[in-house]
Amino acid sequence: MKYATLDNGTPDGQLAILSDDGQTCRLPQGATLQSLLDGAEPSPKGAERPFDETTCLSPLPRAYQFLDGSAYVNHVDLVRRARGAEMPDRFWHDPLMYQGGSDSFLAPTAPIPGDPAWGIDFEAEVAVITGPVPMGATRDQARAAIRLVLLCNDISLRALIPDELSKGFGFVQSKPACAFSPLAISPEDLPGWDGDKLHGTMHVELNGNPFGRADAGEDMTFDFPTLIAHAAKTRHLAAGTIIGSGTVSNRDPDGGPGKPVSDGGRGYSCIAEQRMVETLLEGEAKTPFLQPGDRVRIWMEDDEGRSLFGTIDQTVAS
Template sequence: MKVATLNDGTPDGRLVAVSDDLTTQRACTEPTLQAALDSDRLVPAYEERPFAPALCAAPLPRAYQFLDGSAYVNHVALVRQARGAAMPGRFWTDPLMYQGASDGCLGPTEDIVADPAWGPDFEAEIAVITGYVPQGANRDQAAASIRYVMLCNDISLRALIPDELAKGFGFVQSKPASAFSPVAVAVDACPGWRDGRLHGTLSVDLNGAPFGRVEAGEDMTFGFPALIAHAARTRSLAPGTIVGSGTVSNRGADGGPGAPVADGGRGYACIAEQRMVETILTGAPRTPFLSPGDRVRIWMDDAEGRSIFGTLDQEVRAP
């Protein structure tokens, strides 16, 4: 089953069930996705109406918790290589994770509002929504808790990150609200889902040009069960917790940094990674971060070329 939340002017929107081809919708007996997660049931009505992704909020407009990992350790390795910093060995066995803003998630077509001096960047990711996860859950319990899969644009303000991290207390100003795909797909009906990972090509366009055609199932060091179990080590997770994968990142065919799409590579899921590769190869970054008027599109198609989650389509706007 695929679900979406229509922006009806209320804080949590109105839940609908969406057809597999994203053309029609049906109202649900539960008014919101959070209510459906709390009751662990979802019953669509019979009557179908046309589905308009442009009217969607995030599937969970307000989530109890958003935990974002860094499951693609290749991305972290490139960051540290570009800085000339050593890569701690434990990063390959113990996931990185931060707790982000979730009191007001962005819908799939909402603007990215950021001063260009902040270094705004997109990060194309996979995300899951969980049911209840008990404290100390193992990976099997964590896997059983996954209810829905969706796409995420985890917006980052790169110019603000160094000063925040230098304080030793994590992200706040440099990590504003993230945006999510129009549709979330039930995990047991999601094309490409296996082994706790979503396999498929995650596509990113910047200003109409291909920027990334990355493979989400490859190079993912930590699957979602590992990320969820990590988060639940010392606390339980409420139904409606969102867990993100971190920026999808692929190695190059030779095992080194990947290449831009224009050069025959898979490209990247964020501008920062392209800048890191430019720094490694040439000594300095060339690609600028986002500016007002820039447009970012993020989507994933199934093997037949049909959209799975709908499209995130966001324009950058100055405050």
């Protein structure tokens, strides 16, 4: 099944259940995606109507919990090197994860707010929404709890991160509200889903130019069952918990840090990675972080070139 949430002026929006081709939808009266995840039976669906993804909120406009991992350790390595920090060996064996704000997500076409001096960056990610997960869940229990898959733009304020992390107490100011794709899809209906991760190209475009073409199924050190079980080690997870993969990141076949799309590589899913590669190869970072008016588009396609989740299409606010 394919689900979306339409903006009806309420905090949780109106659930939309899409047709197989995604061209039309039906609106169960008074239903939200969270109520569906909680086990409520949808009320009778209204008449079939055209679906317009530009009217969508994030599938869960707010969630009980958003936990974001860093499953692509190549990204962790590059970004830490950009901060002059070494990466402990345990990062290859024990996932990183932070608890992000979840009381209000941006719509997939909402402007990105913020001061350019904060170093505004996008991060293209895959995410899953879970049903209830018991504390101490096994990988099998975690896998069985995955209800929906979607994409995320996890916005980061790079200039604020070093000072905040130096306090030893995690992200707060440097991780503002993020946005999710218009559609969330059941795993069984999703091409490229193997039960643990999503295989497919993460398309990222900056100001109309190809920026990233990384494969989400490659170089993912920690898959979603691992991330979910990690999150549930000491707590129960409520239905509607969102688990992010962290920035999708690939290495070159020769083991290098990756090349820009313009140089025949797969590019990057955030600006920080490109800046780190520029620093490694040229001695300094040249690509600026986002400025007012910059436009970021994030999407994935099926084998026939059709958009799977719709498009996150955001412009930095003036």
